[in-house]
Amino acid sequence: MSDGPTITTIAERAGVSIASVSRVLNGLPTRENTVRRVLSAAEELGYVPNSVARSLKSRRTNQVAFAMADIGNPVYLAMVREIQPVLKAAGYRLVLHSTDADVADEIDVLRGLGERYVDGLIMIPLRVSEAHLKAVEAARAPVVIIGSVPDGTRVDNIRADSRTGVRLALDHLHSLGRRRIGFVNGPLDTVPGSARSIAYAEALTALGLPYDENLVEIGDFYRAEGAAAVSRLLARAPDLDAIMCANDLIALGALEVLRRNGRRVPEDVAVAGMDDIDMAAAVWPALTSVSLGSAERGRAAAELLLDRLGNGEREPRVVTVPPRLVVRASTTGEETP
Amino acid sequence: MSDGPTITTIAERAGVSIASVSRVLNGLPTRENTVRRVLSAAEELGYVPNSVARSLKSRRTNQVAFAMADIGNPVYLAMVREIQPVLKAAGYRLVLHSTDADVADEIDVLRGLGERYVDGLIMIPLRVSEAHLKAVEAARAPVVIIGSVPDGTRVDNIRADSRTGVRLALDHLHSLGRRRIGFVNGPLDTVPGSARSIAYAEALTALGLPYDENLVEIGDFYRAEGAAAVSRLLARAPDLDAIMCANDLIALGALEVLRRNGRRVPEDVAVAGMDDIDMAAAVWPALTSVSLGSAERGRAAAELLLDRLGNGEREPRVVTVPPRLVVRASTTGEETP
DNA sequence: AGGATCACCGTAATCGTTTACAGAAAGGCG
DNA sequence: CGCCTTTCTGTAAACGATTACGGTGATCCT
Known part of the structure; x- marks a missing residue:
């Protein structure tokens, strides 16, 4: 398990500079010959770009956090199941936080955004305190809250009715x-x-x-x-x-x-x-x-977050998902096929 | 939402070098006076260390990935619920991957370890192919597989019986x-x-x-x-x-x-x-x-991974979790309280 | 007093990438 | 042939942290 190859390793083997390697790997215009040499060196070495270094430079981690009280709750689970593929399709990984509905824990997650290990956060606070609202507005990365917050709070918000x-x-x-x-x-x-x-x-x-x-x-x-x-x-x-x-x-x-x-x-x-x-x-x-549209709320949250990640300065939006009555035997006695 | 403060910002405000700032923040021995100046500057600026930069230098991300077919499956869910707190207690975040039991997708996750965005991986492949085994042994970070792999495979393995x-x-x-x-x-x-x-x-x-x-x-x-x-x-x-x-x-x-x-x-x-x-x-x-002890298997996987993260070169281990029959009404007709 | 020891601190290198900038090679034109 | 563009490439500076190393005073000893 030796240390993996870096662009420096490739540059040496291909006999070019690290800048050329980077350009080739990012598809910037380069002389045919150089492209070939770099690509084959990368191939032979089994090069995989280091996402940490890339993140440091680009200031993007391609990670999004989802924080809820308990992943065991079927409602949150339904949301994760919708959020995950939406984020994945957009090239983001999902980092999961279970807060046990603990306020201090939730605030920690919010403050943790300052560590820049994710590009954004979707959060479902079970209780919403003043401290939450302060922390949300001071957050160093885009946040989407699922669950009503007071009108006027400057944050993207998904609501059930x-x-x-x-x-x-x-x-x-x-x-x-x-x-x-x-x-x-x-x-x-x-x-x-x-x-x-x-x-x-x-x-x-x-x-x-x-x-x-x-x-x-x-x-x-x-x-x-x-x-x-x-x-x-x-x-x-x-x-x-x-x-x-x-x-x-x-x-x-x-x-x-x-x-x-x-x-x-x-x-x-x-x-x-x-x-x-x-x-x-x-x-x-x-x-x-x-x-109450758990799946829709999850998807909406993911989409709202992606939208903001692409477009930082728009006004916060509120999305309300309408409820729908699903009638089954526990009220009517009738078998539903 | 200006760019957050860095140790450079703190160093300027405190009138010291970035090295001193780093030392103070990491608790290395420093003169009382310097400590005070740095800490108060950090406090005033609301400094939060950048985990990406730290990871680049330390080569540790404090993240662990968990890859399963579908988080909606109650068995995997039970595992996540056990894995999450164990990792959290050890200071690791959990990155979730849903692979839809797609072999190519699973191999991608394994190869993705080369990107170094996680320190380790817990994976449950529903089918185990030659390609899996190759990719596992070539993986650039510790892996724990839940679900039997052929004897002799050089990987930590959690089995149900x-x-x-x-x-x-x-x-x-x-x-x-x-x-x-x-x-x-x-x-x-x-x-x-x-x-x-x-x-x-x-x-x-x-x-x-x-x-x-x-x-x-x-x-x-x-x-x-x-x-x-x-x-x-x-x-x-x-x-x-x-x-x-x-x-x-x-x-x-x-x-x-x-x-x-x-x-x-x-x-x-x-x-x-x-x-x-x-x-x-x-x-x-x-x-x-x-x-089949889903929870136990999840916990065992997390513990095995943590152990290996602290101790890279030990021999792979196989843990088998014993099954237990839980008798309820669908066979005996008797109410279980 | 001069040298050794010590505590503390700053400079600079490093992690692996991206990218601004300038230099070099090559082609077109007068 | 000399000059200007164009195209490509290399050097070096970021990104934000940690840390080896050497320098500066202060203290201590002889």
């Missing part, structure tokens, strides 16, 4: 005749938690249903915590006929708890989730879910 | 009284496909059961393809009383097909899978599955 999303789901449940619709949410100090909490109350009002706090339970955005919250909810409001879950992991927990309690889904209790993760279609009964 | 794994599952099914045990596999030219095919035949022999080719069907390692294969299998061998699936995605497809066909699981047909993905515990009936 969970307000409309919750509304779609509740309309659907209401149209099926459900009137006692419970709501299981994640922490209220998170971006999605607060948005969906407000949306639930609004949607009830729009439907002319009363807000009953016995119908609301808060856990966390995971299956186990969701299941526990659903258990508590069932105990407090045994007469409910539907459960709106703030995400699909919670909804999966709900299915399990309802089954153990002998409640049939959807005959006794209809269940709806949000995010439309892959698993939603794979369980039985298949889960009715509001797609 | 799917032979024993299949054996565990078939023993279990046999002990439950099942005698007509179908097998749904993925492509035979893949590493896991061929290993599991051989293992199935061996296990039958060991149990004294005949090998009936009507009980074997080949599809692919995904849910939809698995479901299709299970349909074909049911048509050809309607009398089967158990199905061994070469991975859990296929098994999930099997559950769906069996349900649509009105076969009860496990009363009519028991189902077992492999990999023990998260989802296996989340569906109903929960899936009995052979854990």
Whole structure:
């Protein structure tokens, strides 16, 4: 595993200067003879250009970072799956950061942009603090934030519309005749938690249903915590006929708890989730879910970042991806092929 | 967004040489007074060291690449989730490569090590060709391969033991009284496909059961393809009383097909899978599955790579992670809490 | 006092590339 | 033949850090 050849090695073997080597390798106009000599020397030596040296000179790393709380979350995963090919096609590598939703960690990532190991960053903060906004605006490289930030923040922003999303789901449940619709949410100090909490109350009002706090339970955005919250909810409001879950992991927990309690889904209790993760279609009964366009948001984020990387000084843009209700057996009982 | 400060900027402001700045920032012994001046200049300027320049000189990037076919596959995902924190704790960033199981793409990644943008690589080739082995041995940076490579290949290697794994599952099914045990596999030219095919035949022999080719069907390692294969299998061998699936995605497809066909699981047909993905515990009936230790393999790979990064010239090592049968309702019918 | 020792610091080389600039070779023209 | 273009090539200076080496004072010893 000797040290690999450099343009100097090639220059010596080909009997030309390193400048000529560089020119040939970059396709700049050069005399035919020189081109041949350089190319064959490079070939024989198995030359591969050193990307670190190139980056130092060019000030571009061809790397982009993606920072989310936990790659295990299917929503973030769906985003990575979209982001990766878009970046790859544009010649960028993807550097992954898992922050565990830790604010200090997220700020670290933002400050780390100063190290210039990436050309840009796509980030999904679960909570958005003042510190975040400061760090984002001071960032030394382009940033795209997925998840709403306050209007006026000078950063490219991809938003889901969970307000409309919750509304779609509740309309659907209401149209099926459900009137006692419970709501299981994640922490209220998170971006999605607060948005969906407000949306639930609004949607009830729009439907002319009363807000009953016995119908609301808060856990966390995971299956186990969701299941526990659903258990508590069932105990407090045994007469409910539907459960709106703030995400699909919670909804999966709900299915399990309802089954153990002998409640049939959807005959006794209809269940709806949000995010439309892959698993939603794979369980039985298949889960009715509001797609917030995870894949589209990922792709949009990647494209927005690429656009800015090619065009540094444009105004920040906000892209909102519309939600879409995907109806399956957990509300209608009907098999979806 | 002006160009950030460099040690030169700091040196000017502090009225010292760049060498002194570097020494102070690296904690080398320096006069108290100089230290103060440099640190306060750095502080005022918001200095962040340029990792590219540092890498050029130090010949270390503090990055490690992970290459797999598709991050959407829960098995690879489980590995990433283990690998990431181990690397992070050691100060390495993770660069993700999705190769779509394309051989040319995988070879590209291996050759790309010559660009020196990472210090090492963890790779899971789905098929292992001669070209792979050549490229691995010629690689310009340490490589760890997850998935068996031929004995004697000079590379760190993490193996699952799917032979024993299949054996565990078939023993279990046999002990439950099942005698007509179908097998749904993925492509035979893949590493896991061929290993599991051989293992199935061996296990039958060991149990004294005949090998009936009507009980074997080949599809692919995904849910939809698995479901299709299970349909074909049911048509050809309607009398089967158990199905061994070469991975859990296929098994999930099997559950769906069996349900649509009105076969009860496990009363009519028991189902077992492999990999023990998260989802296996989340569906109903929960899936009995052979854990091949995805998480352990990921962690072992990361640790092996770190070890080699600290200690370049040791002999290649082979680590085999033992399988473990996780029994759930899809074979026993019993609720697992 | 003069030399040796020591702590600290600055100059310059280095990592591997790209690229501005100037020099050299070659061709065209008067 | 001399001069001007044109085309190609080599020298050297970046990029931003680390670090070997030698120089400068100060301190210590005889």
